[in-house]
Amino acid sequence: MTTQLLETSQLATLDARSISAWFGDHKVLDRVSLTMPAGQVTALIGPSGCGKSTFLRILNRMHELVPSASLAGEVLLDDMDLYDESRRITDARRQIGMVFQRPNPFPSMSIYDNVVAGLKLIGLRASRTEKDALVESCLTKAGLWKEVRDRLRQPGGGLSGGQQQRLCIARSLAVQPRVLLMDEPCSALDPTSTRRIEETITELGSEVTIVIVTHNMQQAARVSDQCAFFLAEAGTPGVIVEHGTTAEMFENPVDPRTHDYVHGRFG
Numbered sequence: 001m002t003t004q005l006l007e008t009s010q011l012a013t014l015d016a017r018s019i020s021a022w023f024g025d026h027k028v029l030d031r032v033s034l035t036m037p038a039g040q041v042t043a044l045i046g047p048s049g050c051g052k053s054t055f056l057r058i059l060n061r062m063h064e065l066v067p068s069a070s071l072a073g074e075v076l077l078d079d080m081d082l083y084d085e086s087r088r089i090t091d092a093r094r095q096i097g098m099v100f101q102r103p104n105p106f107p108s109m110s111i112y113d114n115v116v117a118g119l120k121l122i123g124l125r126a127s128r129t130e131k132d133a134l135v136e137s138c139l140t141k142a143g144l145w146k147e148v149r150d151r152l153r154q155p156g157g158g159l160s161g162g163q164q165q166r167l168c169i170a171r172s173l174a175v176q177p178r179v180l181l182m183d184e185p186c187s188a189l190d191p192t193s194t195r196r197i198e199e200t201i202t203e204l205g206s207e208v209t210i211v212i213v214t215h216n217m218q219q220a221a222r223v224s225d226q227c228a229f230f231l232a233e234a235g236t237p238g239v240i241v242e243h244g245t246t247a248e249m250f251e252n253p254v255d256p257r258t259h260d261y262v263h264g265r266f267g
């Protein structure tokens with residue numbers, strides 16, 4: 001079991017094909033397609049309200065939790081169709097984890113228990129020794145181990161905001177996701193904690209496919225391999241104007257709107 005718990009999951013490519021999304025009658029995404037390659041960090045950028053978070057939430061079936069929400073299109077994790085009717089929603093969530101804008105550890109639960117919290121949900125039983133090894137491995141990957149190794153039994157809510165966010169990353173990693181989605185994971189953090197999370201993202205990049213929404217262009221430039229620029233012009237639904245390697249998008253974009261956005265001229 002230890003080997004199974006500590007195994008790094010196989011890297012996977014996430015492929016969104018012709019995704020449209022609605023809240024009631026309001027169409028917010030129009031036929032958006034994007035391949036998020038295995039083992040790369042993909043940044044979703046664009047002005048507020050253009051549908052980046054909605055797109056991200058479609059990638060692990062969270063969008064459908066909103067009562068008025070609907071969608072069209074396909075999401076494939078390698079060959080697996082995430083929206084196949086026979087597939088359970090919990091299966092998608094296990095393989096595709098999410099880290100939110102505000103750190104959300106279970107505040108009164110210990111640091112240790114926060115990390116292993118997801119195991120029960122996916123029906124994995126583990127011995128104490130196995131859990132000890134998993135906790136150390138996930139906290140190390142999340143860049144938090146050295147700071148908390150001597151206080152694993154203290155509540156997660158007692159950590160700083162940046163540490164809490166790294167604890168949430170460790171908690172997500174414990175169920176061995178193949179993809180990690182991050183929705184503005186640093187927007188509630190100070191610059192030092194932000195840099196620490198960025199280092200963690202870079203370190204994790206080769207172990208898990210990462211998709212991050214960010215408003216911070218320097219951050220997109222620092223952490224991502226490719227970027228997709230979303231835009232919803234004059235009340236129209238969001239589309240991807242352009243996507244490509246981060247270097248191309250920042251240095252030599254095809255569309256002048258991409259150039260203006262990445263250089264801070266609007267949004």
Ligand SMILES: Nc1ncnc2c1ncn2[C@@H]1O[C@H](COP(=O)(O)OP(=O)(O)OP(=O)(O)O)[C@@H](O)[C@H]1O
Binds near residue numbers: 028046047048052055
């Ligand atoms: N739960 C909801 N109910 C109704 N409309 C929603 C809901 N969530 C988002 N929307 C609408 O969908 C559109 C896209 O929102 P979304 O949050 O995906 O954009 P975003 O690009 O992530 O914005 P931001 O950068 O500000 O987070 C917006 O018009 C927003 O008002």
